[in-house]
Amino acid sequence: MNLDDRHNADMSSGRFIVFEGIDGSGKTTQAQILANRIREAGRIVHVTSEPTNSPIGNLIRQGMTGRIQLDDRVIAALFAADRIDHLTNHTDGILDLLASGCTVISDRYYFSSYAYHTDYTGQAWVKHANAIAEGLLRADLTIYLDISPDIAVERLSKGRSFQERYERLDRLVSVRNSYEQAFRDADDTENIVIVDGHGDVESTSKSVWAVVEQHLTAF
Numbered sequence: 001m002n003l004d005d006r007h008n009a010d011m012s013s014g015r016f017i018v019f020e021g022i023d024g025s026g027k028t029t030q031a032q033i034l035a036n037r038i039r040e041a042g043r044i045v046h047v048t049s050e051p052t053n054s055p056i057g058n059l060i061r062q063g064m065t066g067r068i069q070l071d072d073r074v075i076a077a078l079f080a081a082d083r084i085d086h087l088t089n090h091t092d093g094i095l096d097l098l099a100s101g102c103t104v105i106s107d108r109y110y111f112s113s114y115a116y117h118t119d120y121t122g123q124a125w126v127k128h129a130n131a132i133a134e135g136l137l138r139a140d141l142t143i144y145l146d147i148s149p150d151i152a153v154e155r156l157s158k159g160r161s162f163q164e165r166y167e168r169l170d171r172l173v174s175v176r177n178s179y180e181q182a183f184r185d186a187d188d189t190e191n192i193v194i195v196d197g198h199g200d201v202e203s204t205s206k207s208v209w210a211v212v213e214q215h216l217t218a219f
């Protein structure tokens with residue numbers, strides 16, 4: 001059954017769209033633009049992100065900013081836990097939102113873990129730790145915004161003196177390579193589209209919308 005057949009069979013459940021990409025690739029910007037566009041088409045949209053705003057997500061953020069000291073493997077484990085909570089909690093959990101018919105757009109999902117943690121935990125561990133989330137929900141569409149790490153660092157440094165844990169050029173080079181590897185390894189039930197993120201905000205948003213229209217025909 002392809003994606004459209006699945007949704008024709010169950011029009012009551014919402015679509016799950018994920019943005020992936022290295023830090024500074026434009027995910028947050030494009031997620032908001034896409035959400036507005038889908039709302040204009042008459043659907044209810046919830047935009048979310050990982051790490052979440054849950055207690056686990058807040059702990060992760062403190063580790064990411066250096067407010068508390070956490071080993072990279074602890075961070076990897078916390079992200080896997082945060083993701084299961086992101087899916088299953090009954091306050092603003094993704095599974096409940098989708099069941100209510102809402103379209104959910106997430107800024108990052110499990111491919112972020114494959115890209116950011118493999119260097120520290122090995123691929124087998126990170127895949128295993130995220131198998132529950134993978135089993136619970138795959139994205140209907142994963143949009144990977146591809147930009148070169150040097151452009152990402154340039155964007156991130158504008159108007160900001162603070163650098164988060166993984167926002168260094170050498171890390172982003174490695175993370176980008178790991179994303180590419182994870183996409184090569186992904187099984188064919190994953191619907192991953194790579195969008196060039198080097199253009200300006202407007203031209204990138206047009207490319208994103210073209211992908212969404214092509215892959216999720218009900219919009």
Ligand SMILES: Nc1ncnc2c1ncn2[C@@H]1O[C@H](COP(=O)(O)OP(=O)(O)OP(=O)(O)O)[C@@H](O)[C@H]1O
Nearest residue numbers: 022023024025026027028029030155199200201204
């Ligand atoms: N297409 C673009 N061209 C130039 N600058 C951009 C573009 N898209 C976003 N930006 C700027 O780059 C910075 C990072 O953008 P954004 O927060 O959307 O990226 P992100 O992928 O969500 O980053 P992070 O993963 O670090 O949260 C912001 O200052 C944003 O205004």
Ligand SMILES: Cc1cn([C@H]2C[C@H](O)[C@@H](COP(=O)(O)O)O2)c(=O)[nH]c1=O
Nearest residue numbers: 023050051079108109112113116166167
């Ligand atoms: C989901 C997820 C995220 N990360 C990293 C990637 C970024 O460096 C931060 C999130 O920052 P953002 O600016 O809010 O996008 O967290 C990670 O290492 N592992 C993950 O699973």
